[in-house]
Amino acid sequence: MSHQYDYIIAGAGAAGLSLAWELLHSPLRDKEVLIVDSDLEPKNEKTWCFWDSGAPPFEDIIYKKWNQIELSIFGEHVVQYLDHYPYYCLRSIDFKMKVFEALESVQNFTLKEMDIVDITPTSAGATLVTSDHSYTAEYIFQSCFLPHEHLQSTPNYPLVQHFLGWEIQCQKAIFDDSILTLMDFDETVDDYLAFMYLLPWSTKTGLIEYTVFSDQLLEKKEYEEKISLYLNNRFGLQPIHYNITRREFGKIPMQDRPFVPWYKPNILNIGTVGGRTKPSTGYTFKRIQQQVKDIVAGLSTDEHPKADPPSQKRYRAYDLWLLHIIHNHPEEARKVFNHLFKNNSIDEIFRFLGEETTIMQDLHIMSSVPYLPFLHAIWESRDRIWEI
Numbered sequence: 001m002s003h004q005y006d007y008i009i010a011g012a013g014a015a016g017l018s019l020a021w022e023l024l025h026s027p028l029r030d031k032e033v034l035i036v037d038s039d040l041e042p043k044n045e046k047t048w049c050f051w052d053s054g055a056p057p058f059e060d061i062i063y064k065k066w067n068q069i070e071l072s073i074f075g076e077h078v079v080q081y082l083d084h085y086p087y088y089c090l091r092s093i094d095f096k097m098k099v100f101e102a103l104e105s106v107q108n109f110t111l112k113e114m115d116i117v118d119i120t121p122t123s124a125g126a127t128l129v130t131s132d133h134s135y136t137a138e139y140i141f142q143s144c145f146l147p148h149e150h151l152q153s154t155p156n157y158p159l160v161q162h163f164l165g166w167e168i169q170c171q172k173a174i175f176d177d178s179i180l181t182l183m184d185f186d187e188t189v190d191d192y193l194a195f196m197y198l199l200p201w202s203t204k205t206g207l208i209e210y211t212v213f214s215d216q217l218l219e220k221k222e223y224e225e226k227i228s229l230y231l232n233n234r235f236g237l238q239p240i241h242y243n244i245t246r247r248e249f250g251k252i253p254m255q256d257r258p259f260v261p262w263y264k265p266n267i268l269n270i271g272t273v274g275g276r277t278k279p280s281t282g283y284t285f286k287r288i289q290q291q292v293k294d295i296v297a298g299l300s301t302d303e304h305p306k307a308d309p310p311s312q313k314r315y316r317a318y319d320l321w322l323l324h325i326i327h328n329h330p331e332e333a334r335k336v337f338n339h340l341f342k343n344n345s346i347d348e349i350f351r352f353l354g355e356e357t358t359i360m361q362d363l364h365i366m367s368s369v370p371y372l373p374f375l376h377a378i379w380e381s382r383d384r385i386w387e388i
């Protein structure tokens, strides 16, 4: 039996629920919408962080905000105020509970917990198939399946940002909870980039992650040994001084994939599978917010979702060159980061990574880092540039 909806959202993660929230707060709030996910239980499994110069999305459930940031590389520590771009953190559990609560208060948004087996186009829209049902809609917005084109191709730089984090509770106050550590580079490794990322929730609690940019995942114990050593070296903490209250493992693609907006006709890719992860940084959450706004704006005005690429071409080119350097010459990448942090304010760097700069500001950033690695990257990736 097939049930008809206006829209179906396949996948209730960051992108699917952000889209549901945006629809609920738009002129399309009376549409019949189905949201399907294999697991609808909100869990404290992820944190989403981002910087923002204005009111942040989901401001009322921001878990923590920092106005100071620390970066550390080659023994040089930089602590800076974030005058324009405070750094925010949201917990996935708070986000999901907030959106579910809003959805439960309306009749026309339906949540179903089911495995999605397939999503296929039809002449009038698209069908979502589970093991015992099928549901049709004018459009399906999906964050579950990689586009066919990506499955068929091998990325030139198969980099992954992978990390394992511990949330810890210490016996004594050890953190300055007004400062987050964005990157404290591990200089004991040569063939990939790795750094510690520390989000202090309070003086006694925080999330500390060992983050790696490389092709290959590490053994779980390797990330954990690094975290344990760091806590000891930097804060003098032995395992008896803290409890690990939660573990977080994640993999985020950092790849120069071509942008594929449509999974199939009438089925739009959203979120990570919709190309919203910035290849050179892995940050996705804010870009998802822009994507869902664009989709709803398109549906409201033209009855057709806008499917624009997430980045202008010049930013895609910068990402490509930086990926090339990180992948092929990690030792050069460390030098690039060192100069970037030394010669620019973090606000300037965030503006650049958030793709809000003018060309003059781009040139200023570029002239602050060693140019030879970029000249090599431009030359060595010259064939790829035409595919952007």
Ligand SMILES: Cc1cc2nc3c(=O)[nH]c(=O)nc-3n(C[C@H](O)[C@H](O)[C@H](O)COP(=O)(O)OP(=O)(O)OC[C@H]3O[C@@H](n4cnc5c(N)ncnc54)[C@H](O)[C@@H]3O)c2cc1C
Pocket: 010, 011, 012, 013, 014, 015, 016, 036, 037, 038, 039, 045, 046, 047, 048, 049, 050, 114, 115, 116, 117, 143, 144, 145, 248, 249, 250, 251, 252, 270, 271, 272, 273, 282, 283, 284, 285, 286
């Ligand atoms: C641990 C972690 C931390 C991250 N931290 C940050 C951060 O700090 N800042 C940032 O900007 N980005 C971050 N990211 C990257 C990105 O923001 C997240 O991965 C984000 O969740 C992507 O949203 P999404 O909706 O595309 O995918 P997801 O949130 O993964 O949602 C996809 C949904 O689809 C469902 N699904 C998949 N297949 C099926 C199926 N066959 N049937 C039914 N349901 C299915 C899944 O259950 C899931 O709920 C992080 C990623 C990870 C993994």
